[in-house]
Amino acid sequence: MTTDTSQYLGRQGADWWRGAVIYQIYPRSFMDASGDGIGDLQGVIDRLDYIASLNVDAIWLSPFFTSPMLDFGYDVSDYRDVDPMFGTLADFDRLVEAAHARGLKVTIDQVLSHTSDAHAWFQESRESRDNPKGDWYVWADPRPDGAPPTNWQAIFGGSAWQWDTRRCQYYLHNFLVEQPDLNFRNPEVVEAILGEVRFWLERGVDGFRLDAVNFCTHGELKDNPPREDIPEGFIGVRPDNPYGYQQHLYDKTQPENLAFLERLRALLDEYPGTTSVGEVGDDDSLGVMAEYSKGGKRLHMAYSFDLLGERHDPEYLRGILTEMEARIEDGWPCWALGNHDVTRLATRWDAEDDAAKLRLYLAFLLTQRGSICLYQGEELGLSEAELSFEQLVDPAGITFWPAYKGRDGCRTPMPWKADAPHGGFSRGASWLPVPDEHLGLAVDQQDREPDSLLNATRDFLAFRRTQPALVKGDIAYHPVRDEVLCLERCHPSSAPGERLLVALNFAGELRELPAPRAARAFDDAPAMVNGHWQGGTLTLPAYGIAIARCPQSDQEDSSWDI
Template identity: 55%
Template structure:
């Protein structure tokens, strides 16, 4: 391993309020012309990420994998897939990131493996081998049907028949992604040793894929039906019958808490490490966040899909989400995102104009919690169209055309305009480059102070300059569909934040006190000093309370 030359100051609390930039390695930068991004490409482009001003990167899986789910089907945990590079490349990436002041989180997939993993090969070989109980196996019902009614997120039954063991095995995702049995202490011990391997190698923490899927109900009880009026598309698209069940027994089991405590204790052996869990839960997501992050012995932070869903992000809706977080996650810590590798890019999902995109970005940078940005979000990228014949995502192939899968948010990052592949590769890219993205390439926006990229830089810097935004309390002042305002407070400083979420000039209620506009924010419009002041369309306003006033 390379000797790290870090400019990072020791800070066990660095993650609280941090801005984390997600890199999807297949689509970030290709260094060898094979059309697939790699670790060397990430190293080459790290200065761009550092110049944004973010605190850390989260890298989606790069482990050896048959790539049926593009890395989320892991076949070996302690190595790098050759398409991405080598362990030496990863060490170089850690070293370069730390030189640039960036911490590095990696995506650990602990709920399931690839069927090609040697553990599963052994487990399926008999019912009495040393790893026979490392996966979730169950006998068929007398009529040959699966053990219960559990469904896969990718469609169909969550059970797959194996003719070698003459049993069904559980898979919450693809049939080629069998679920590990974490009720087995040996499985837990092995997964913790894998985490230790990467912590020792220098990673600063983990993004934990599907963290509430680690355990299943031992009794394999059927999930009850969910009332149609209670269904939503936060975990699965609306065309998927997965949404017809209340998932009480196939995930989010109480035994998970003890394992998360073991994982946290391991992380605490290393300085300044963190964890962020992905909670795939449509009905009780925030409650799970609270349970998994409260106190100092579980996960550091979690996110659910409240702001990643199709729900219209009105001021009313966002205020409800934030107030629920205040009430429910009061002893823990939330992480928020608008976009990632699993959902339609929010610019398209919410139909945002350029002014709307900016005010919503400012809102994200102003709420209580940590923040995740997805590569290309800082460029204002829209969802790309991917024709069916070019589709790679098995999820999209299953539910096409009503659900087109996740490829539209995974297309290559555009770095320059004057190249058909946007500077991503010299070969044919694994997914097509959207032509409209070339007009928003990094090279186009970099020297333009009025660009979306420049706006993100300024807003990230503004958040970093105000501890109240990163770590303070949040109290709603006013909320309606077309507006939202709140006060962030920390260590004696109060910051008033107001957002016009409409195309019309609207009136705002100003909080009591004497306030002065913070001119460091990337907005020029100001509220007047009287009650009921006006704010122009798609504008935000930030003001600091004058010292000595209440």
């Protein structure tokens, strides 16, 4: 499906981000132009036409800054330069120009809560307690018995405190030992960080994905209390990791963080049309999402890991979404079903080799109120790669093997050509292997198949662009009925008095539901929208999708009442 871009609402005005679809690129694994086995910025430039063909609105580049790469770029040693493995600042500037020429916005990862221990700031800070940057990181004296100041745990295992013999103090690291936490209670640190953000704004970026943004400030140096139940969740929140044994009351998500977010927002407001999306991980992540994005003074939007776990029954999904709607007020959510930190969607939600399920999950994501992050390879239906311990490079996987196999399985390279070495990703041996089972899902294979998941993604995204209600409209949910999730979207710029009805069948068998008689299917809906509306009945095949227009006044069937 092709769409006249003049019809596309998402790129109009400074709030282009509201309802935008942002394609996440993990540069190491996207495309290698140099042939060294590691993806690079030139590789991204070479594939921008492909990205534009998806009908997405923006790209999000995971970190490409100078780094020792112990956490693969999330340990930054120079915020203002490109690591040589990815290219140069000139390459980045060309990428921004080329993306903008194709109507794509460019957002980049910013890791603000911590740096690498190789960063010049930390190298100076650790030299003494009284040097100019002595208070730029979180330092604390030991307890009387020499133990760490608190019982706080690091997400990647062990104490969140590391002893340093130069200062005879501990420093805080919520992630790796080599990722010391900055001290956002120091005004000089805040000014310096805002300066790093401004550097990229001046280079023309359109926004930032803010990594672990609720970790920027810490609270009083008190022990976190234990938790009674250890939930299954993201990286550190698992029974095999002591991080999940605590209620994280003092080590993150502190009220002081709001003042920093307001300073950051004021900076972004100096550059109209830029945006921010914050990653938050917390016991009450929906509450943090709401607090960080509502009011128009902090982040533009935020996302959490609530849809990135294994549970995906419609009652659970509806519960997450309705709770968010009840709490966010004038804020704006961002939703994702996959990223570089979690098991691939096709595996996690039991949809390997199941095209119908993958289409359903895509439609579910793209019909919600909010902006969308789509992780590279989801449009191909890639499964989680099965890697041996010897093949792992992710520190989390190496530390917690075999209970947790880490994040390498979702980070393997994009397969571009089924018959080419390394799936066409690189001329040389790739940094992670390209699984054989991914070759049959390669871009060149799916490009030529009209009904492939890749082309279904393109078609649905093109259709979504023509529907103001799906891009920026309000939303209301109906009770789940026979495993069918039903919702409504409406927007003032739609046809007068019209609402969109969406029904998503999570059952593996046909469902029939009563529906408004006035509901009318779209003549130009994508082929994946396969529900049938007729005579007051909606028929949905297994894992079926239905979207229809309906007058606002037609509420004759109580099953569609709010």
